[in-house]
Amino acid sequence: MGATAQKDAPPTVEAVAPALSEDTSERTNSDQPIKEKSVAGGCLSVVVLGASGDLAKKKTFPAIFNLYKQGFLPDEMHIFGYARSKMTDEELREKLRGYLKPDRIDPAKDPEDVIKQFLNKITYIHGAYDADESFIQLNEEVSRHEQKRSDDVSPTRRLFYLALPPSVYPLVSKRISKHCMNQRGWTRVIVEKPFGKDLESSEALSSELGALFSEDQLYRIDHYLGKELVQNLLVMRFANRFFVPIWNRDNIASVQIVFKEDFGTQGRGGYFDEYGIIRDIIQNHLIQILCLLAMEKPISLSPEHIRDEKVKVLECIKPFNDKEVVIGQYEGYKDDQTVPNDSSTPTFASLVLHINNERWDGVPFILKAGKALDSRKAEIRVQFKDAPGDIFKCKKQGRNEFVMRLQPKEAMYMKLTVKEPGLDMRATQSELDMSYHQRYQDIVIPEAYERLILDT
Structure with missing residues (x-):
């Protein structure tokens, strides 16, 4: 890393x-x-x-x-x-x-x-x-x-x-x-x-x-750092005034970083079995995203300054608790002829990390990654705390969330509680949605590898 x-x-x-x-x-x-x-x-x-x-x-x-x-x-x-x-x-x-x-x-x-x-x-x-x-x-x-x-x-x-x-x-x-x-x-x-x-x-x-x-x-x-929404993380965090005062433990309840694939190893089990889902996805892709979400504002956008702030985050992460780790292997994984019959390599992992600093003390960062799951999705989900004094009795509607969907169909949206149309004063949850394929119809989003190769 x-x-x-x-x-x-x-x-x-x-x-x-x-x-x-x-x-x-x-x-x-x-x-x-x-x-x-x-x-x-x-x-x-x-x-x-x-x-x-x-x-x-x-x-x-x-x-x-x-x-x-x-x-x-x-x-x-x-x-x-x-x-x-x-x-x-x-x-x-x-x-x-x-x-x-x-x-x-x-x-x-x-x-x-x-x-x-x-x-x-x-x-x-x-x-x-x-x-x-x-x-x-x-x-x-x-x-x-x-x-x-x-x-x-x-x-x-x-x-x-x-x-x-x-x-x-x-x-x-x-x-x-x-x-x-x-x-x-x-x-x-x-x-x-x-x-x-x-x-x-x-x-x-x-x-x-x-x-x-x-x-x-x-x-x-790490090609994940070239993805459009990952590139957008720094801009979203540090170029929007309304995020600055709320991006901390006083307002955020939890952060989830999720990577899901709906297919298995597809004949590449020999390679995957050597590393497993934690080494293949979590310790690089997801940890890099965690650093961008949690780090302080860098002095500039130079790679060295961004790296320095990432390192500070990594140094503040506490050793994880075994009780906050779940691993598993999907049924049929060992049917791949390139995978050993006695393999115990995890194809799914979920773990909770805690960052021991003033900004994030007490906020769980939940990282999940897995193969052969119910859908293909990669997203960041920032969940905010309940608004104090629930006069609208709307807690059952769910909390406010800011979501960045990395793939497929890149999008950013906020889940907000609003009044349901009609004569009654009834609260409901809705979304402010910016889907890239609708907002930027005439722009083709570059592939991650294009950015990284061009940068060399």
């Missing part, structure tokens, strides 16, 4: 684009799908390690495509997919084609042409993750592209995305450091959670990666 926080507050797309751009005006003689926004020119090589896996085809490549088609990546970009699976360039392209969505493409462009342009920028290299000769070949391919798309003096850029299990990070990172570092510009490496299974393994992994790359070359990401 501490490591994740170092670069875990990516700015919005609008904030990043001007900083990266030298010229946002329309360019000519370019195959770029959209011209309004354009990253500063220069050769960019994106290397996706684990290119044949689920994460790469469902998240990484579509995120890169979405940035490309909106003009956030340069024409000189080329993508190198690297994995152990034997396949040709064309086989990888066909495998990815169905995951590239044509929305957000300039209406003047043919979507199929844009997808084809993007796929033609992908080269596949087959190799083992512990084979020096394969990474030497990878470096040769990247260097050949750099020589072709830039002159001898212009700087080049190399971005390595490790769409791999964390157990492979050290193997791959050693070979990137040894054979594939850029000699004419920056090299950056993206690694995704989980960062180990416990404190010992996390520190060991950080030490190994820290010995190979400088801190400004290494990007540890």
Whole structure:
């Protein structure tokens, strides 16, 4: 968690684009799908390690495509997919084609042409993750592209995305450091959670990666921090005056952070069984959200200042009480052939955390996460205390709540007690609702991975 926080507050797309751009005006003689926004020119090589896996085809490549088609990546970009699976360039392209969505493409462009342009920028290299000769070949391919798309003096850029299990990070990172570092510009490496299974393994992994790359070359990401509503948390808390005096133990009764999936492991039980729902969801995604909800106002929006305030929250969390923890495993979990028959790995967990500081003393933070449940939902629910002096006899209606639904169908709403229409003075509960798909009909919300990749 501490490591994740170092670069875990990516700015919005609008904030990043001007900083990266030298010229946002329309360019000519370019195959770029959209011209309004354009990253500063220069050769960019994106290397996706684990290119044949689920994460790469469902998240990484579509995120890169979405940035490309909106003009956030340069024409000189080329993508190198690297994995152990034997396949040709064309086989990888066909495998990815169905995951590239044509929305957000300039209406003047043919979507199929844009997808084809993007796929033609992908080269596949087959190799083992512990084979020096394969990474030497990878470096040769990247260097050949750099020589072709830039002159001898212009700087080049190399971005390595490790769409791999964390157990492979050290193997791959050693070979990137040894054979594939850029000699004419920056090299950056993206690694995704989980960062180990416990404190010992996390520190060991950080030490190994820290010995190979400088801190400004290494990007540890938690994709949940790129979600629109998570990004909105700081704005909601610190830019709205009416939240400032009530966001504390005097007014808030409890806070719930809930993550529910209506499907099981779907053949990925071998990976999931190694970590379980607590390591996979709670100790990273939900704890990060808790920190944003509970922290004090940072000095600025710089990642370092936000990280510092998060750390203060973590240091104030009391050790949890076993009586306030519930774990379980859904029926049928062990039917997955990749899960051991004697597995006791939890697929559901609920726990209560208490923050021992002046703002939150006595307020329970309830974290819940589970697979194969009754619905798919991720939300934050802040419940307020009862209004004193219940002259309307409305306690049975329920308390006021502020809810942020992260997925699906992003929304924010407040549950309020109001008068029921009619001649009687009867109270009822209603909602002030801002659903994103209704309020922002002409705006497509970026995927979390797009924000985090762009931030690198």
